[in-house]
Amino acid sequence: MSESNELSRRRFVGSTVTAGAVGLSAPLVVSASALGRGGAPGANDKIHVGLIGCGGMGRGNLRNCAKHDDVVVTALCDVQQARLDATVKQYEGKPKPYRDYRELLAAKDVDAVIIASPPHWHCLQAIEACEAGKDLYLQKPMTLTLGESLAVVNAVKKHDRISQIGTQIHAGENYRRVVEYVRSGNLGHVSIVRTFNVMNQGTTGVGKDPGTPVPDGVDWEMWIGPGPMRPYNRILIAGSYNHCSFMDYSGGWLPGMAPHIIDLPIWALELDYPTCISCSGGRFVIDDDGDAPDVQEVLWQYPRMTMTWMGMLANSYGFDLHGDPVPKRRLGIYFHGVHGTMYCNYGMFQIVPEGKQMEGKEPPEKSIPPSPGHEREWLDCLRSRRQPSCSVFYHTKIDVPLVLANLSLRLGRSIRFDPATRKIVGDDEAARLAAPEYRAPWKFPKQYLES
Numbered sequence: 487m488s489e490s491n492e493l494s495r496r497r498f499v500g501s502t503v504t505a506g507a508v509g510l511s512a513p514l515v516v517s518a519s520a521l522g523r524g525g526a527p528g529a530n531d532k533i534h535v536g537l538i539g540c541g542g543m544g545r546g547n548l549r550n551c552a553k554h555d556d557v558v559v560t561a562l563c564d565v566q567q568a569r570l571d572a573t574v575k576q577y578e579g580k581p582k583p584y585r586d587y588r589e590l591l592a593a594k595d596v597d598a599v600i601i602a603s604p605p606h607w608h609c610l611q612a613i614e615a616c617e618a619g620k621d622l623y624l625q626k627p628m629t630l631t632l633g634e635s636l637a638v639v640n641a642v643k644k645h646d647r648i649s650q651i652g653t654q655i656h657a658g659e660n661y662r663r664v665v666e667y668v669r670s671g672n673l674g675h676v677s678i679v680r681t682f683n684v685m686n687q688g689t690t691g692v693g694k695d696p697g698t699p700v701p702d703g704v705d706w707e708m709w710i711g712p713g714p715m716r717p718y719n720r721i722l723i724a725g726s727y728n729h730c731s732f733m734d735y736s737g738g739w740l741p742g743m744a745p746h747i748i749d750l751p752i753w754a755l756e757l758d759y760p761t762c763i764s765c766s767g768g769r770f771v772i773d774d775d776g777d778a779p780d781v782q783e784v785l786w787q788y789p790r791m792t793m794t795w796m797g798m799l800a801n802s803y804g805f806d807l808h809g810d811p812v813p814k815r816r817l818g819i820y821f822h823g824v825h826g827t828m829y830c831n832y833g834m835f836q837i838v839p840e841g842k843q844m845e846g847k848e849p850p851e852k853s854i855p856p857s858p859g860h861e862r863e864w865l866d867c868l869r870s871r872r873q874p875s876c877s878v879f880y881h882t883k884i885d886v887p888l889v890l891a892n893l894s895l896r897l898g899r900s901i902r903f904d905p906a907t908r909k910i911v912g913d914d915e916a917a918r919l920a921a922p923e924y925r926a927p928w929k930f931p932k933q934y935l936e937s
């Protein structure tokens with residue numbers, strides 16, 4: 487809990503007292519921002535939620551918010567008219583449609599915004615949301631570069647916003663049991679963690695666009711935004727499964743899947759930033775319109791341990807000796823401790839002792855309370871002004887290792903990182919490339935790197 491959030495919580499408590507004093511007992515349908523309370527809904531106020539990016543994920547996040555009685559969906563934004571129209575219809579035409587997210591962010595009847603646009607937009611839209619006084623539920627990957635990651639953290643802090651990154655598996659019961667087990671000490675000192683995500687897209691991958699013209703109702707300029715301009719591509723625009731094949735607009739499948747997966751060891755072992763990051767890989771097999779690696783291996787150095795990632799898109803073998811046909815994926819995490827090894831994934835965990843070293847060790851009691859749901863936790867925090875479990879302050883410890891791995895791949899060398907200063911060490915070129923360059927007229931808000 488930062489000092490600024492504690493201050494904001496006190497302000498919030500003060501504002502509910504004010505509401506009570508004027509006799510507001512029935513639920514209000516006036517947004518907190520409209521009431522001039524800096525975006526903190528009072529106890530009886532409805533929370534007015536907007537959505538930027540009406541694709542499958544954004545609509546899912548919005549549904550998980552809208553099912554609660556204290557939420558009203560007031561604003562929707564997309565640059566594809568058909569998606570926007572279809573989503574407005576789902577809410578009986580009540581939310582106001584926007585084609586430009588800046589107009590949605592300026593709207594007085596929006597307290598908080600779900601950002602589920604493609605990843606190359608996340609940093610800019612998140613920072614502009616903070617500047618507009620909106621709290622945010624930001625889809626993973628949080629950002630694509632070190633500069634973006636630090637800037638988002640600084641903007642959330644400066645503008646005192648509540649943030650939740652969309653790594654919803656964090657709310658699951660299995661992750662809680664794994665964290666309790668690893669922290670029980672039964673495995674002994676864990677000095678190697680191995681993580682992986684493998685899937686088989688076949689050698690033709692996500693396919694090739696023969697040169698489709700931009701369809702009516704699609705604002706391609708605004709889809710591309712700060713990313714490099716390229717001709718319209720119906721494969722790229724189809725959804726996140728596809729944009730994960732295009733490096734400039736997603737960072738590939740490492741930021742595509744690893745935010746969910748390395749979350750678990752970073753949570754269980756309370757890891758700070760890594761000190762050295764090495765990554766190798768390439769697009770070796772798949773022949774489609776994409777350019778992101780279909781093979782990617784990462785090695786992160788932490789004090790007294792290492793962690794690795796294996797990503798593969800043309801072979802779905804798992805270490806449990808099974809493969810899967812197209813397009814199912816396998817993922818997992820191994821904790822290698824001196825007393826035993828734990829293998830786990832989203833839904834299960836299994837322990838293999840080292841000889842007799844785990845004899846007599848009892849599993850830990852449940853101690854981490856259940857989550858009310860990832861979106862519900864965020865909504866509750868909008869009222870309490872406490873940061874949720876996956877705020878940007880927590881998630882940057884997941885985001886930075888990923889963006890630095892992609893930088894290491896790009897440069898073909900290891901990156902050294904100082905967790906105390908949050909700076910790249912001894913590599914001027916890497917430090918320069920860590921801040922992104924946006925396509926004009928978009929500008930990376932680098933002033934947030936100075937705060």
Ligand SMILES: NC(=O)c1ccc[n+]([C@@H]2O[C@H](COP(=O)([O-])OP(=O)(O)OC[C@H]3O[C@@H](n4cnc5c(N)ncnc54)[C@H](O)[C@@H]3O)[C@@H](O)[C@H]2O)c1
Binds near residue numbers: 709
């Ligand atoms: N948490 C998870 O498990 C999970 C799963 C899938 C996707 N995601 C993430 O959610 C995000 C969205 O994924 P998706 O599959 O819905 O992708 P999508 O491409 O289907 O949806 C993104 C939407 O954003 C719109 N968009 C693009 N530029 C915009 C702009 N400037 N303003 C407003 N809208 C804009 C697109 O037109 C599109 O409709 C991605 O970041 C993805 O990584 C998370």
